[in-house]
Amino acid sequence: MEQRHPHARSGPAAGPPVPLGPDSLTWKYFGDWRGVLLAPWAGAMQNMHPGLGAGVAEHSRFFEERWQRLFRSLYPIGGVVYDGPRAAETARRVRGYHDTIKGVDEQGRPYHALDPDTFYWAHSTFFMLTLLVADRFGPGLSDGEKRQLFDEHVRWWRLYGMTMRPVPASWPEFQAYWDRMAREVLEDNRPARDVLDISLIARPPALSWMPYAAWRALRGPLARFTVWFTVGLFPEPVRERLGHRWTVRDERRLRRLGRIVHHAWRLVPFRYRYHPRARAGWEREAGLRAADAPQVESPVRNSPLPEEMDSPKHYVPPQAPDLR
Template structure:
């Protein structure tokens, strides 16, 4: 994979403009693709609250990519507002799956959030968030996160279901209007891609390690009533547990890269924890199992709300600090 990429965005013709900013690249689409719908397995599995359990896994895996890690270190304010950023990001990311006919527009908006994210890392390597290899790597973690959540915290998956999810993740990725060049053609090729990335490309860098360090995680605005001393005690318990859950999801090569061990006992306990999560999750009312953006998609499909009802957006409590609002790179639309 090339690490020296141009910061410029290639321009091609697009029959239906979807969002301002960087046009789609040469292998993107010439017309909006057909989005996923309620008949897809991705709708069944992606967008429920169990996915939060693999949040540190997804964040750290993304940041281990050399270019993505550099971009986060130099451009992101994630570590000063971890919980709000995570929660507001779920809305547009979920919308790429659940927004129906508006999913390509949502995908283009997410893509365009990354236009200004480029630079040179500490080793002199140029990076761009719109490098197709980088953008697809981030998407691949969403896909693998869906599989891991189903396998570890759900009912499991058959090989046929994994193949179906792979095919659907290609359709899902088309919503961004990015080059399809990095996308493997088959499930088997994807497994080779994933193994190669984990063994040969990912790096143990500051941005990845910082995701796993919850010792200084700020309180969410809705939790300011909690005394500081109690919050610190909470983090002392949460930090090692969250890391343990995350390490259990890592590819063996990533565990070695990041310096973590994993025993048979760890594996057994991790599986037991996953079963408890699944049993607890099934006790929830079905509509309450999904994130609001996903729930709205299901409601439109079921006729509970109009198909053109306004899209669900993050509540104000999840917006970034005032001085950073209106900056798309923080997953905050211009307002």
């Protein structure tokens, strides 16, 4: 029998899971563009999980379309947080994309992307990404605010309709879970290392105006900075497993960078701080966007590779998306 989780609700009066709203800290930080800075961190942390890494190795073509996959995925994943009354429907679609991702890894271990422990690990990295954006590149978080973010990530998880079994019962228990995963479960594998290897990455869409020669010259220093930045956010056991050093000087430099990012970000107008799907949520709550307006979808330029368009594991943007 499944152990009852303190956040679980049951019975006819409980009703469906309650989506997060603009009063939540998750709304304040998850859809913030600063989160893109942590994309390599999230990708590496996720891929170091044995089941998740095996799924990426055998089913994903992420490394052939890094920018497209990143910016495409932000729409449905962000929608589980920002879609309000439609958030549970978005969550069901996101869950459905993972249904066919299963198999047996090189060591003979079966895996499935919808295994609750595997799916929760991915979810936990999004929670920690939100926390890191606020704590390391924002104003900082009190312990009470970290507990609030933890409680909100439980509400967020419930939208997927998954079992509560893998979810820690409290913020202290989550910290113990995170430490145990870093020390005992995560592995040094090829998918994780490939995330950190951006030495040959294509130009991002925002820099399409830049000559290729200029991008090639910039790419090397950018790759080195990205690895340094990402390593600084890893738990210490993960750094050690991947063979990286982190000094007191490195930590001071990263914290100084975090303060610079925080103060610079305060100068950015509110509406430009957020991803379009998140911005649509804020506008809906402010009465600037109709509740039944079409969802903001990824531009067609972020579509999957042509031969992957019919795969059930992909979110495929509509042919006439909202390009705001």
